[in-house]
Amino acid sequence: xxxxxxxxxxxxxxxxxxxxxxxxxxxxxxxxxxxxxxxxxxxxxxxxxxxxxxxxxxxxxxxxxxxxxx
Numbered sequence: 792x793x794x795x796x797x798x799x800x801x802x803x804x805x806x807x808x809x810x811x812x813x814x815x816x817x818x819x820x821x822x823x824x825x826x827x828x829x830x831x832x833x834x835x836x837x838x839x840x841x842x843x844x845x846x847x848x849x850x851x852x853x854x855x856x857x858x859x860x861x
Contacts, residue, residue: 795803811819 808816
């Protein structure tokens with residue numbers, strides 16, 4: 792795995808600055824932040840949906856188990 796020092800990071804930052812320009816960098820950062828935030832929210836919603844489905848399955852399975860025991 793490559794070790795990135797201060798010099799390498801400065802060179803990468805300069806290349807990015809040259810490619811995108813100073814005026815587009817804030818817009819690019821904002822859109823990347825919104826994308827990451829949306830991705831995290833989607834993951835959290837998916838986990839919450841899975842919990843809801845599992846709870847419904849457990850609740851539906853309980854009456855069946857009780858009726859078999861009687």
